[in-house]
Amino acid sequence: MQLTQPFPNHAPGQNLYEQVADRIQSLIAEGTLQVGDRLPSVRKLHEQWSISISTVLEAYRLLEDRGLIAARPQSGYYVKQSFLKATNEPQPSAPPQKPRHVDNSLGFRVICTIRDSQTIKLGAAVPSMELLPLNALNRLMGQILRQNATLAHAYDVPPGCEPLRHEVARRLMDAGCSISPDQIVTTNGTFESVYLALKATTQPGDTVAIESPTYYGLLEALEILHLKALELPTHPRDGLSLCHLEAALQKKRIAACALVSNFSNPLGTCMSDSKKQQVVELLTQYEVPLIEDDIYGDLYFEGSRPKAMKSFDRAGLVLYCSSSSKTLSPGFRVGWTAPGRYQAKVEQLKWIINQTTAIAPQLTIAAFLSNGGYDRHLRQLRRAYQSQMARMAQAIHDYFPPETRVTRPNGGHVLWLELPTHCNALQLYETALQHHISIAPGQIFSPSNSYENCCRLNCGLPWSDEIDRAMQTLGRLIAQQA
Ligand SMILES: Cc1ncc(COP(=O)(O)O)c(C=O)c1O
Known part of the structure; x- marks a missing residue:
């Protein structure tokens, strides 16, 4: 679409000004609008795209926030020299191809x-x-404690708080997953989910394939479980190297693979859907479980929520892990896992390690996810x-x-x-x-x-x-x- 054609129909689920900003950003990325170019005046875009003046202004403000355009006094908006x-x-990384112990x-x-x-x-x-909805969460927690004066203090057993599992299952539909609340186990954060998943799928001395560089918390979990790490070459945009993964699988060198699927830490990689599917299919072919950490999946900047690798899992081999730590409250320690065929083992391990997650924070996160404020906050x-x-x-x-x-x-x-x-x-x-x-x-x-x-x-x-x-x-x- 060019600047002279009317803007297409408003897609549901995203504000119109955000769609307008995304479209202009694409025109900049494609080179239609270049560094130093003047954007159409607010009035002109309002007429050409048949959108309101306030929508154009909001879109231009958003593009300013994104660092892509700048206003010049009395002159209009210009495309900035972008860091991109x-x-x-x-x-792409090229780590040593040898499993090694972690310290x-x-x-x-x-x-x-x-x-x-x-x-x-x-x-x-x-x-x-400052960016987290702490007042709303604190208010909800107060209400929850008043309404569940005894429940919040009782023992619970895995899989954990039902209202939270229900909300997580509902939101996972956006990531392409159809998972029932019964297939989810609540945890004390993504870290615990990943730890339980590793413990359920490996024995001490086993090797786990990882992206390189990788989240250092994963390395700490491997260390404490006496697991070795095989670092796979990883492209900052496309993710890990499929041929190196396949070579390791052929040599029967790995017991599990552990990845951050969307906007990884530290590279920020988000693999395409087809690559995600290929990785899941390859691992399934060799019956190797995948531990998927999707803690950043809700934090996409453009378009819609990227798919979870779990959405391609037909064999129950993907152990999906996430939490509310990056979007709502790291201190509440509310996380979850959908461990597929390893569910019974994960539930048993969770029980042995710390029984369950505290009920009041889980109910609070569930209430926030269900009351409609989450999307606006995101x-x-x-x-x-x-x-x-x-x-x-x-x-x-x-x-x-x-x-x-x-x-x-x-x-x-x-x-x-x-x-x-x-x-x-x-x-x-x-x-x-x-x-x-x-x-x-x-x-x-x-x-x-x-x-x-x-x-x-x-x-x-x-x-x-x-x-x-x-x-x-x-x-x-x-x-x-x-
Ligand atoms: C990729 C990744 N996984 C897991 C965690 C830990 O998450 P949580 O606080 O939910 O345990 C982090 C925190 O930085 C992270 O970046």
Whole structure:
């Protein structure tokens, strides 16, 4: 569609101004609108696309938030020099092809920096409390405790709180899954879901295939369960290498595969539906279970919610794991898993480890998911994360050495950076901490301590002068390593 044709019918489930913004963003990505081009005036687009003036204004404001356009006084809106074009992407990874034991004590040290209120938290992937609906959740929790004065204090047994399982099953339909509430087990967060899934599918000494770089919490779980990791080469946009996965399967080297399916951490990868299906089919062919961590699936920036790999599971081999930690409340520790054919084992393990998850937080999350406020909240949250990520990428472009490469995720809230090859991210982490800035050094995302010159930055915090200054400081510290 060009700028001169009327805008197509309003698709349900998304605001019209967001659709208009998405369309203009596509025109920029396709090169129809180029850096420096003037956008049609508000009145002109209102006439050409037959949409209201306020819709055009909202759409232009959204594109400004996304860092794609800028208003010039008395002149109109122009396409900005976008970080998407200005900064190169990291290369696909090429980790050593050998299963290895994991020792990731450094990851725990990095995460502990979230305790220090003086530190600017660009290290741990934490959402800002300002962006979460804390008042609404606190009110709901009060109501729930009044209405369930005894229930909230009783023992429960796996699979856990029925109203939550019902809401999770309903929302999983958006991810392409038809799962009944009985097929879901509630947990203390995604981390526990992944831990239970690993424990249900492997024995100590087994090898688990993982993306590289990967979420360091997964490495910690592998370590504590005495599992080895086989790192697979991973493309920042397309995800893990299918041929390396197949080669490992042929050699019967792996007991399970563990992936973050949508907007992975740290790369921000979101595989296409066909690739997701291929991975599930390949693993099914070799009867190898897939542990799918989908914690960021609701945080897409454009279009609709990406599918879960679970939606392609016909053999019950996908153990789906997620939580409300990135969208509603990390502290409530409310998560879930749909463990397929491993359900009985997962329920037993959950019971042995900590019996059940506290009832009041589960009921609170269930009430929030059911009362209709969740979608509105998600729209605001996604918009905030997208604009924060654009600001962060712009700051990387402005303050970091020009050889720096950065990912271009379409969701989630982390960026992965490849700094110039002489840089040492661990040293940068130590010196940045002295300036009260935390970053996540690349070494913690790999059992082979690869990614020495890489780091992950959290974009979960609203942009501020303080963050801008922190980025300038990081740029200076990187330059001093030369
Ligand atoms: C990919 C991934 N999985 C799991 C977790 C932990 O989730 P939860 O807090 O729900 O246990 C995180 C947190 O950063 C994460 O990024």
